Amino acid sequence: DTGVSQDPRHKITKRGQNVTFRCDPISEHNRLYWYRQTLGQGPEFLTYFQNEAQLEKSRLLSDRFSAERPKGSFSTLEIQRTEQGDSAMYLCASSAGLAGGYEQYFGPGTRLTVT
C-alpha cells in the first residue's frame, strides 16, 4: 500500500492559464475526494467520487473547475482560466467506503501559485 499520491507537488502558473492536477488513490479505495486548503484554514470540501461517478460538488467549485475519475481509479482536477484567488493547496483523499470504513487518507497535496 503506497498511500495516496498527487502530481505535481508544486505548480506555478500565470493568471489565465489552465492547470491540471492528478491524484492516485490507495488501491481498491472506491471513494475519492478533493479538498482545497488556504493559509490558516482547514481543508474545504470540493467534490467526491464513488468509483467513476461524481456524487457531490461544493458551491466552491465554480464553472472553471472540473474533476474526472474516468475509470474509477485515478482522478484529475482541472482549473481553467486561473485567477490569483485559486492559489491554495489542493488535497486529494480516498476512503474504502462501506466495506472498509469512511476514514479518509490524504495525499501530500499540490501547492498552486497563480501569479
Add this chain to the structure above:
Amino acid sequence: TQLLEQSPQFLSIQEGENLTVYCNSSSVFSSLQWYRQEPGEGPVLLVTVVTGGEVKKLKRLTFQFGDARKDSSLHITAAQPGDTGLYLCAGARDYKLSFGAGTTVTVRA
C-alpha cells in the same frame, strides 16, 4: 464559515508539559477524525472516534468524543518536540469531512 471551532488557535509549551486542544460544533457528526499536518504536506490521520462519550488512547495522546457527538478534545501528556504540528479536527457527515481551522502546537525543547 467552518462548522467546527478549534481552540486555542496557537499553543506553545515546554517539553514535558501537557496540553489540550478543543474542537466544538453545534452540529452532530457521525464520526470525528483528528489529523496532524506538517508544513507543505497533507494531513495524516491520527484517530477516528465514532460513539458518543468514546475515549481513545494512542500512546501519549488521548482523544474524547462528546456524549452528544458535537465536540471532541485531544490531550497530549508529556509533550515532546516531535509533537509539534498543526492539529486538525474533522467531523464526518454524508461521507464528507468538515474541518476546523486547526491548532498550531509548538513544543520547545
